[in-house]
Amino acid sequence: MHLxxxxxxxxxxxxSVIGLGLVVxxxxxxxxxxxxxxxxxxxxxxxxxxxxxxxxxxxNFNDPFENTNRKIFDFNQDVDRIILVPVAKGxxxxxxAPVRDSLHDFLRNLDEPIIFANDVLQARPDLASKxxxxxMINTTIGIGGLFDVATHxxxxxxxxxxxxxxxxxxxxxxxxxxLPILGPSTVRDAIGQGADNFGDPGNIIASNYNVLWATFARxxxxxxxxxxxxxxxxxxxxxxxxDYYATIRSLYRQRRAAEIRHEPTSxxxxxxxxxxxxxSPPPPISYTVAPGHPPAEAPYK
Amino acid sequence: MMRRRFTAAAVVLAAxxxxxAPRGMAAPDPAAFISTLGSQAIQVLGPSVPPQQxxxxxxxxxxxxxxxxxxxxxxxxxxxRIASPQEQQEFLRLFQEYIVQAYxxxxxxxxxxxxxxxxxxxxxxxxxxxxxxxxxxGNPVMVDWYLIDRGGSxxxxxVYVGGISMKVTERDEFAAVIQRNGGQVEALLEQLxxxxxxxxx
Numbered sequence: 001m002h003l004x005x006x007x008x009x010x011x012x013x014x015x016s017v018i019g020l021g022l023v024v025x026x027x028x029x030x031x032x033x034x035x036x037x038x039x040x041x042x043x044x045x046x047x048x049x050x051x052x053x054x055x056x057x058x059x060n061f062n063d064p065f066e067n068t069n070r071k072i073f074d075f076n077q078d079v080d081r082i083i084l085v086p087v088a089k090g091x092x093x094x095x096x097a098p099v100r101d102s103l104h105d106f107l108r109n110l111d112e113p114i115i116f117a118n119d120v121l122q123a124r125p126d127l128a129s130k131x132x133x134x135x136m137i138n139t140t141i142g143i144g145g146l147f148d149v150a151t152h153x154x155x156x157x158x159x160x161x162x163x164x165x166x167x168x169x170x171x172x173x174x175x176x177x178x179l180p181i182l183g184p185s186t187v188r189d190a191i192g193q194g195a196d197n198f199g200d201p202g203n204i205i206a207s208n209y210n211v212l213w214a215t216f217a218r219x220x221x222x223x224x225x226x227x228x229x230x231x232x233x234x235x236x237x238x239x240x241x242x243d244y245y246a247t248i249r250s251l252y253r254q255r256r257a258a259e260i261r262h263e264p265t266s267x268x269x270x271x272x273x274x275x276x277x278x279x280s281p282p283p284p285i286s287y288t289v290a291p292g293h294p295p296a297e298a299p300y301k
Numbered sequence: 302m303m304r305r306r307f308t309a310a311a312v313v314l315a316a317x318x319x320x321x322a323p324r325g326m327a328a329p330d331p332a333a334f335i336s337t338l339g340s341q342a343i344q345v346l347g348p349s350v351p352p353q354q355x356x357x358x359x360x361x362x363x364x365x366x367x368x369x370x371x372x373x374x375x376x377x378x379x380x381x382r383i384a385s386p387q388e389q390q391e392f393l394r395l396f397q398e399y400i401v402q403a404y405x406x407x408x409x410x411x412x413x414x415x416x417x418x419x420x421x422x423x424x425x426x427x428x429x430x431x432x433x434x435x436x437x438x439g440n441p442v443m444v445d446w447y448l449i450d451r452g453g454s455x456x457x458x459x460v461y462v463g464g465i466s467m468k469v470t471e472r473d474e475f476a477a478v479i480q481r482n483g484g485q486v487e488a489l490l491e492q493l494x495x496x497x498x499x500x501x502x
Binding site: 061101151156157232233236237239240241242243245246247249250251254255257258263 | 399402403406407409410438440443463464465466469470473474475476477478481489492493496
């Protein structure tokens with residue numbers, strides 16, 4: 001049933017920038033290489049297949065680095081408790097909801113170009129045209145993206161990213177990993193996230209004009225915005241779980257599987273990788289695991 | 302003339318049997334069933350309902366309308382077979398209470414929001430009723446209900462909220478708990494007892 005893991009892990013693109021830095025620094029790289037070699041044998045490509053496998057075979061968690069992952073997970077929870085949640089609460093207390101909503105819409109509008117690129121890479125003209133329309137409408141009528149007019153015009157947001165594109169191309173997820181600060185991911189999704197940030201037009205422009213701080217500010221606010229929308233839902237999941245780590249791992253996998261199928265979902269962002277939103281096409285009929293697409297909109301009060 | 306009339310009557314009769322037989326004996330219309338149940342559940346989750354009452358109502362709903370024994374078996378996965386009959390019985394009892402407590406909290410955010418059934422489809426002998434909850438920000442949350450006909454009454458076998466299966470989520474979690482405790486089902490039972498007991502049983 002639902003769940004709302006969104007916040008935990010999506011501290012946002014800022015974090016993704018940091019994540020990219022880590023990748024560049026080489027820390028994850030040894031793990032990556034190893035991970036790819038040791039991928040489970042099998043022919044399935046996309047996450048849908050992964051999810052099906054996971055759903056039918058018991059305990060296929062695809063988590064060979066679990067011990068390390070759990071340590072990083074604990075560290076992330078400390079950071080979350082000590083820094084992120086207090087900041088997110090302050091943010092919610094200080095700014096009125098309409099202002100936060102506009103900021104949210106603005107940040108999301110900045111993501112549309114990279115979403116559009118991924119829609120195209122996945123050969124989905126249906127999605128690409130919606131993203132294009134949204135960006136044009138919201139950037140103009142919506143005053144630079146401050147208002148999500150497109151959703152009111154029945155062109156709702158859908159997310160997309162390079163991790164999904166890779167999956168659509170048949171690349172397997174590789175092992176589940178927990179990134180410092182960024183949270184749940186997989187080898188494939190982490191690489192996709194780094195590349196998305198690298199290729200983001202906004203970030204490129206910022207770097208060309210030597211205003212790198214803008215990229216960090218965007219990521220930081222994005223992370224706070226996301227976290228502020230998931231405080232209660234994640235707390236509920238943590239409080240009611242027997243094993244929070246295992247629950248998040250399951251939610252992440254199911255959520256990603258749904259995103260890859262471009263089903264509308266409502267699961268909060270568990271990961272920094274996914275944004276939130278709703279996609280459109282009708283869900284395929286598959287029983288075992290038919291996750292929908294997680295919109296990231298968490299409840300916010 | 303006579304003969305034609307007879308034929309017509311036979312056709313009508315046959316049609317009545319064909320349509321009527323399943324309807325008569327069988328469970329109510331799945332869409333109507335979920336429409337009623339979903340609306341009630343969301344109402345119960347609303348902010349105006351005191352927590353104790355919400356829990357009691359949820360408990361009753363889960364007990365009456367969910368296919369608890371089969372969900373329990375699925376959720377315990379391969380450990381169901383290695384569990385003793387006593388462990389199985391205790392698991393079913395604890396697991397039910399655990400689901401009730403966990404999900405009444407986790408779904409609380411949807412309380413009081415508009416709910417509507419959007420369609421039905423078949424899936425492996427089960428009927429899937431699709432529905433959506435409209436969030437305040439205008440984004441719908443898709444909720445899919447998997448139903449099976451058990452002796453004339455409909456039972457829910459799984460619920461997907463926003464693409465996340467309750468059954469799969471719990472199976473993954475329980476398997477992790479058992480795995481990390483040397484494959485002992487008793488370890489899971491112990492954790493469930495503690496969790497469930499904390500809120501009073």
